[in-house]
Amino acid sequence: MSRRQTxxxxxxxxxxxxxxxxxxxxxxxxxxxxxxxxxTIYRILNRFVEDGLAHRIVAxxxxxxxxxxxxxxxxxxxxxxxxxxxxxSCDRVECVPGEVEYSLPAGYKVDNHNIxxxxxxxxxxxx
Amino acid sequence: MSRRQTxxxxxxxxxxxxxxxxxxxxxxxxxxxxxxxxxTIYRILNRFVEDGLAHRIVAxxxxxxxxxxxxxxxxxxxxxxxxxxxxxSCDRVECVPGEVEYSLPAGYKVDNHNIxxxxxxxxxxxx
DNA sequence: TCACTTATTGCAACAATGTTGCGTTAAAGT
DNA sequence: ACTTTAACGCAACATTGTTGCAATAAGTGA
Ligand SMILES: [Zn+2]
Ligand SMILES: [Zn+2]
Ligand SMILES: [Zn+2]
Ligand SMILES: [Zn+2]
Numbered sequence: 001m002s003r004r005q006t007x008x009x010x011x012x013x014x015x016x017x018x019x020x021x022x023x024x025x026x027x028x029x030x031x032x033x034x035x036x037x038x039x040t041i042y043r044i045l046n047r048f049v050e051d052g053l054a055h056r057i058v059a060x061x062x063x064x065x066x067x068x069x070x071x072x073x074x075x076x077x078x079x080x081x082x083x084x085x086x087x088x089s090c091d092r093v094e095c096v097p098g099e100v101e102y103s104l105p106a107g108y109k110v111d112n113h114n115i116x117x118x119x120x121x122x123x124x125x126x127x
Numbered sequence: 128m129s130r131r132q133t134x135x136x137x138x139x140x141x142x143x144x145x146x147x148x149x150x151x152x153x154x155x156x157x158x159x160x161x162x163x164x165x166x167t168i169y170r171i172l173n174r175f176v177e178d179g180l181a182h183r184i185v186a187x188x189x190x191x192x193x194x195x196x197x198x199x200x201x202x203x204x205x206x207x208x209x210x211x212x213x214x215x216s217c218d219r220v221e222c223v224p225g226e227v228e229y230s231l232p233a234g235y236k237v238d239n240h241n242i243x244x245x246x247x248x249x250x251x252x253x254x
Numbered sequence: 255t256c257a258c259t260t261a262t263t264g265c266a267a268c269a270a271t272g273t274t275g276c277g278t279t280a281a282a283g284t
Numbered sequence: 285a286c287t288t289t290a291a292c293g294c295a296a297c298a299t300t301g302t303t304g305c306a307a308t309a310a311g312t313g314a
Contacts, residue, residue, distance in 0.1 A: 004310045004311065005310075005311090024300095025300080025301080026300095039301090039302080039303090042300095042301065042302075043302095046302095062299085063300070063301095064300085
């Protein structure tokens, strides 16, 4: 059950670490030099999430994006409660560090946060 | 270009108004008495969103849910910034009224809020 | 270094969700 | 009742992600 290190895996991990933004399967495929099978990419990403290396965001475009857990998350894998911004112009999804405050009725137990704001990022809002 | 009132349309609108929760295409199909074509349902829902009657939430299960705009939204169709809670046990998505506070870097223009917390609702967390 | 175990891969097939095209139906206006 | 065309139903398609299974290769130990 222990993980094995493979080229595909390290390539994707390096890519995610290098990128500042969250990447979709599509974006990963585009940025990889080597060819990796669709299914393999999905399986690697799911493994990363399972292992707490990355977190998954389901954006309002209906797609999954993956990002390396930022510093603030490192100590606590459940700390994925930061928000995410998807720019509809440049199609990038980025993690936005910082607290999100809200109130919830009593008795509700939150397991996962999936906060997506979409619009135009700083680069694109200037047109 | 003006809207026409049809049975399918009013049935779905009544259903959404009656329900307290946000409904997916699937949930709507299940709760409707009459048979309405899959595509028609999707088109009706998209029309509702377009017309500002309802708002669309893309949940972290990757599906679209639709809810009638609550009172707080009525005066301003852009006020869909309330959060949503999806219970992974009973598979319901509900609007949670109230403010969500966050901060965003300068220059970012938000068009749409898609805030989903998932976990167990009050009914289900007591097991 | 070589053999062994099994995690990982690649391919095909499938599943789920949502959209588009198009001919038909029926709501609204005259 | 007639006309216009929004809305519908059906089929086909598109996209995104998962599952099954045989082949490959990473880790382990002799
Ligand atoms: Zn942008
Ligand atoms: Zn993030
Ligand atoms: Zn519940
Ligand atoms: Zn809502």
